Amino acid sequence: xxxxxxxxxxxxxxxxxxxxxxxxxxxxxxxxxxxxxxxxxxxxxxxxxxxxxxxxxxxxxxxxxxxxxxxxxxxxxxxxxxxxxxxxxxxxxxxxxxxxxxxxxxxxxxxxxxxxxxxxxxxxxxxxxxxxxxxxxxxxxxxxxxxxxxxxxxxxxxxxxxxxxxxxxxxxxxxxxxxxxxxxxxxxxxxxxxxxxxxxxxxxxxxxxxxxxxxxxxxxxxxxxxxxxxxxxxxxxxxxxxxxxxxxxxxxxxxxxxxxxxxxxxxxxxxxxxxxxxxxxxxxxxxxxxxxxxxxxxxxxxxxxxxxxxxxxxxxxxxxxxxxxxxxxxxxxxxxxxxxxxxxxxxxxxxxxxxxxxxxxxxxxxxxxxxxxxxxxxxxxxxxxxxxxxxxxxxxxxxxxxxxxxxx
Numbered sequence: 001x002x003x004x005x006x007x008x009x010x011x012x013x014x015x016x017x018x019x020x021x022x023x024x025x026x027x028x029x030x031x032x033x034x035x036x037x038x039x040x041x042x043x044x045x046x047x048x049x050x051x052x053x054x055x056x057x058x059x060x061x062x063x064x065x066x067x068x069x070x071x072x073x074x075x076x077x078x079x080x081x082x083x084x085x086x087x088x089x090x091x092x093x094x095x096x097x098x099x100x101x102x103x104x105x106x107x108x109x110x111x112x113x114x115x116x117x118x119x120x121x122x123x124x125x126x127x128x129x130x131x132x133x134x135x136x137x138x139x140x141x142x143x144x145x146x147x148x149x150x151x152x153x154x155x156x157x158x159x160x161x162x163x164x165x166x167x168x169x170x171x172x173x174x175x176x177x178x179x180x181x182x183x184x185x186x187x188x189x190x191x192x193x194x195x196x197x198x199x200x201x202x203x204x205x206x207x208x209x210x211x212x213x214x215x216x217x218x219x220x221x222x223x224x225x226x227x228x229x230x231x232x233x234x235x236x237x238x239x240x241x242x243x244x245x246x247x248x249x250x251x252x253x254x255x256x257x258x259x260x261x262x263x264x265x266x267x268x269x270x271x272x273x274x275x276x277x278x279x280x281x282x283x284x285x286x287x288x289x290x291x292x293x294x295x296x297x298x299x300x301x302x303x304x305x306x307x308x309x310x311x312x313x314x315x316x317x318x319x320x321x322x323x324x325x326x327x328x329x330x331x332x333x334x335x336x337x338x339x340x341x342x343x344x345x346x347x348x349x350x351x352x353x354x355x356x357x358x359x360x361x362x363x364x365x366x367x368x369x370x371x372x373x374x375x376x377x378x379x380x381x382x383x384x385x386x387x388x389x390x391x392x393x394x395x396x397x398x399x400x401x402x403x404x405x406x407x408x
Contacts, residue, residue, distance in 0.1 A: 001253065001282055001283070001285050001286075001287075001288065003282070003283050005251055006279055006282045006283060007247035007248065007250065007251045007278075007282070008247065008275050008276075008278035008279040008282060009275055009279070010272065010275040010276040010278075010279050010305075011275075012056065014057070014275075015057055015060065015061070016054070016057065016243060016247075016271065016275055017246075017247035017250075018242065018243050018246045018247050019054075019057065019061065020235065020239045020242050020243045020246075021235045021236060021239035021243075022054070022058055022061075022232070024230070025045075025047065025058060025230045025232065026058070026061060026062070026065070028045060028228060028230060029045055029062040029065060029205065030065060032044065032045060032203060032205075033065060033066055033069050033071065033169075033171070033203065034069065036169060036201055036202075036203050037069065037070070037169055037201060039199045039201070041196060041199065043225075043226060043227050043228045044192055044203050044204040044205065044206075044226065044227050044228075045062075045204075045205050045206070045227065045228050045229075045230060046177065046204075046205075046206045046207070046208065046212055046213075046216065046227045046228070046229050047059070047205075047206065047207040047208075047229075047230055047232050048207070048208060048209065048210050048212045048213060048229050048230070048231055048232065049207075049209075049210065049231060049232035049233060050209070050210065050233075050270075050376075050377050050378065050379050051209075051272075051364075051377055051378045051379065052270050052271065052272030052273065052310070052378070052379055053232045053233060053234065053270060053271055053272070053379075054232060054271045054272070055175070055207035055208075055232050056175055056207065057271075058207070058232060059075070059173050059175055059205060059206075059207050062171075062173065062205050063075055063171070063173050063205075066171040066173075066205075069169075070168060070169065071168070071169045071170060071171040071203075072095050072098050072099060072163065072168060072169070072170050072171070073170075073171045073172075073173060074088070074091040074092065074094075074095050074170065074171070074172045074173065075091075075173045075175075076088060076091055076172075076173070076174050076175070077174070077175040077176050078174060078175065078176040078177055078178075078179040078180055079176070079179060080179050080362075080363075083123075083184065084148065084152075084180055084184040084187065084188065085119070085120075085123045085148060085152075086123060088172075089116065089119065089120055089123070092116055092155070092159055093113070093116060095159065095170055096109055096112045096113050096116065096159065096162060097113075099112075099162050099163060099166050099168060100113075102166040102167075102168060106165045108158075108161045108162040108164070108165040108166075109162040109165070109166065110136075111139065111158060111161075111162070112158040112159050112161070112162040113136050114136055114137060114138055114139035114142070115138075115139050115142045115143050115154065115155055115158040116143075116155060116158070116159075117136050117137070117138040117139070118138035118139050118140065118141075118142050118143050118144035119143040119144065119151050119152075119154075119155045121138055121144055122143060122144040122145055122146045122151055123146070142154055142158070143155045143158070148183060148184060148187040149183065149186055149187045149190055151187075152187040152188065152190070152191045153187070153190050153191040153193075153194040153195075155191070156191040156192070156194065156195055156202060157191075157194055157195065157198060157200065159202060160195050160198070160200030160201060160202040161200060163200070163201050163202060164200055164201055168201065169201035169202065169203070170201065170202045170203070171202075171203050171205060172202070172203070172204050172205070173204075173205045173206070174204070174205075174206045174207075175206070175207050175208075176207070176208060176364075177206045177207065177208035177212055178208040178209045178211055178212050178215060178364060179364075182215070182218065182219050183219075185215055185216060185219045186219040186220050188204070189216060189219060189220040189222075189223050189226060190220065192204050192226055192227075193220075193222065193226055196226065204227075207232075209364055209367055209377050210231075210367050210369065210377070211361065211367040211368070212229065213229045214368075216229075234268055234269035234270050234271075234379070235269040235270075235271060235274070236269065237264050237269065239269075240260075240263070240264045240267070240269045240274055241255075241260045241264065243271070243274055243278075244260055244263060244274060244277075244278050245260065247278070248278075248282070248290065252288060253282070253285070253288040253289070253290060254288060254289050254290065255281075255290045256289060256290065256291050256292065258291070258292040259281065259290050259291055259292045259294065259295045262292055262295045262296070263277045263278070263281070263295055266295075266299065268379065268380070270379045270380070272310070273302075273306070273379070273380065276302050276305060276306060277295065277298065277299070277302050280298035280299075280301050280302045280305070281294050281295050281298045283298070284297050284298040284301070303387075306380075306384070307384060307387065307388075310378075311378070311381060311384040311388075312388075314365065314378060314381075315384070315385075315388055317363060318360075318363075318365070319359075321356050322356055322359060322360055322363075322365070323385075323389065324346065325342065325346070325353065325356050325357070325360060326360070326365065326366070326376075326381070326385050327385050327386075327389045328342050328345040328346050329342055329366070329374060329376065329382065329385075330381070330382035330383075330385035330386050331345055331386075332345060333382065334376070334380070334382045334383075335375070336369050336370070336373040336374065336375035337373065337374055337375070338372055338373060338374075339353060339357065339372055339373070339374055340372070342374065357374065364377055365377060365378070365381075
């Protein structure tokens with residue numbers, strides 16, 4: 001069929017043609033935004049889930065809802081190599097400038113800009129764009145200590161007070177939260193705690209891997225009382241089929257039941273993969289009826305695209321020792337596995353895996369769903385690892401009982 005009319009959208013953060021199975025989370029966000037505007041306490045939301053389940057899509061949908069409700073929105077993505085302070089400062093500056101254009105008495109916005117100027121000075125980093133954009137004297141003694149856990153709460157309160165004075169609100173949306181350090185995450189939690197105590201119109205809507213609730217709890221024990229952690233998982237069979245069937249129907253095509261069942265089996269209900277199979281099946285279909293044979297014909301193309309564009313970019317960031325760790329996990333299957341079983345597969349002592357395990361967690365490749373267990377953060381990654389590293393003989397391990405140091 002005509003690829004230009006293809007309704008499916010496989011891409012990072014690309015909105016699907018049919019956002020199904022997420023109504024409870026969107027309702028939680030709607031309630032949070034509405035109650036905050038009325039100065040009624042409500043927990044902020046931190047979405048958790050594996051790669052490819054649509055967390056970014058949900059954040060984007062919530063951002064649109066927030067704007068409709070009258071919020072000033074700030075949307076950022078955390079990075080492994082960029083600290084929280086420099087990441088967020090320019091966005092807060094823009095939010096304050098935006099609030100300054102709103103009619104209203106008082107000088108809270110000007111004070112917010114002065115506090116932001118102090119905060120930037122306290123960061124002790126070079127950030128020319130922010131410095132140039134704030135031609136204003138700092139407010140001495142406010143958010144300028146250089147201690148993020150002290151300064152960030154003071155800065156957020158100043159921004160919240162500015163929004164409150166302008167009868168507006170601020171929604172901060174942060175993707176990939178797991179990349180922040182424990183201290184940065186702690187400062188963010190403390191800042192939200194201060195805002196809630198003062199009932200200021202400033203909410204946090206974040207997203208991260210399944211390790212996020214544990215990281216938040218380790219950073220600040222009261223995090224569970226400040227946030228809800230909705231789990232964004234795979235779609236049910238009914239929702240997965242709806243995500244394929246309804247867009248096709250709207251475009252004048254039909255998925256046959258056997259084709260829908262096969263795609264659900266292949267994708268296990270993960271939204272990103274559903275979009276890939278829908279996209280390629282549409283392009284492969286000679287008529288408006290997408291059959292099981294069409295899906296099977298499209299599958300090799302889908303797998304090749306996933307290997308090149310979704311899996312390979314993560315695989316190429318790994319060291320040889322990390323690849324072997326993940327290959328051993330893949331040999332055990334797609335579910336969570338005991339670290340001791342991974343060590344047995346590799347033929348090493350479990351204590352020797354600690355450094356590699358920690359690096360893989362930091363890179364967001366694995367997480368621990370329970371003490372002593374390890375699981376992939378990327379769905380279907382076990383299948384990719386078996387394709388990428390088909391030889392699992394470990395001949396040196398079997399011969400000598402150890403992994404030579406050059407492999408690590």
